[in-house]
Amino acid sequence: MRRQRKSDPLAEARIRFVDYKDDRLLSRFIGETGKLLPSRLTGVTARHQRQIAKAIKKARYLALIPYTKGSQG
Amino acid sequence: MTDPDQREGLPPVPTKATRTYEAVYIFDSALEDAAINEKLDRFHGLLSAAGDISVEHWGRRQLAYTIKKRENGYYAIARFDLANVNVLPEYERALKLDDSVLRYLISLHERELGAPPMSEEELARRKANDDDDDEE
Numbered sequence: 286m287r288r289q290r291k292s293d294p295l296a297e298a299r300i301r302f303v304d305y306k307d308d309r310l311l312s313r314f315i316g317e318t319g320k321l322l323p324s325r326l327t328g329v330t331a332r333h334q335r336q337i338a339k340a341i342k343k344a345r346y347l348a349l350i351p352y353t354k355g356s357q358g
Numbered sequence: 359m360t361d362p363d364q365r366e367g368l369p370p371v372p373t374k375a376t377r378t379y380e381a382v383y384i385f386d387s388a389l390e391d392a393a394i395n396e397k398l399d400r401f402h403g404l405l406s407a408a409g410d411i412s413v414e415h416w417g418r419r420q421l422a423y424t425i426k427k428r429e430n431g432y433y434a435i436a437r438f439d440l441a442n443v444n445v446l447p448e449y450e451r452a453l454k455l456d457d458s459v460l461r462y463l464i465s466l467h468e469r470e471l472g473a474p475p476m477s478e479e480e481l482a483r484r485k486a487n488d489d490d491d492d493e494e
Contacts, residue, residue: 302468347382348421
């Protein structure tokens, strides 16, 4: 039996383009250590996952979200 | 997607059409507001932009990690249209040389709806494609 697909949280929020400046949105898609979360956990579509990945990399460069969290801070 | 405005990271294709760019600056937060505005004017003067340059000031906020031993930075975001991209290297050089700019990022501005605005028909088609993405 096929597992029920989670609904895309971005589609529900009516977001068409993921903005790298929206650090509060992006922080939902990184884990406790600062890594990108897999889309199977967050339920976003493949298209949105690609946008999120790019946006997070830009946001990290601009020190809006950390590269790593936890031990060294 | 084939929207040329989404080819970020690649050099802009030479064309006569104007492109919208977005630049994020992180200034040293010790700088006075007046000094920051003065610097922004100087940088933007190098651009000879077509139309207005809109500047959004976020102000001082904490950095997620230290940059040049600073904990805080002053964020400003500028959006401008350029018809002639040859001015960009000179502009970027000015940013690089300025020690009070902790960091900057110049990228093509990505619009919420792509450009030009999509028709209803196109939106419906895109939506159908989105759904296809998920099939395994």
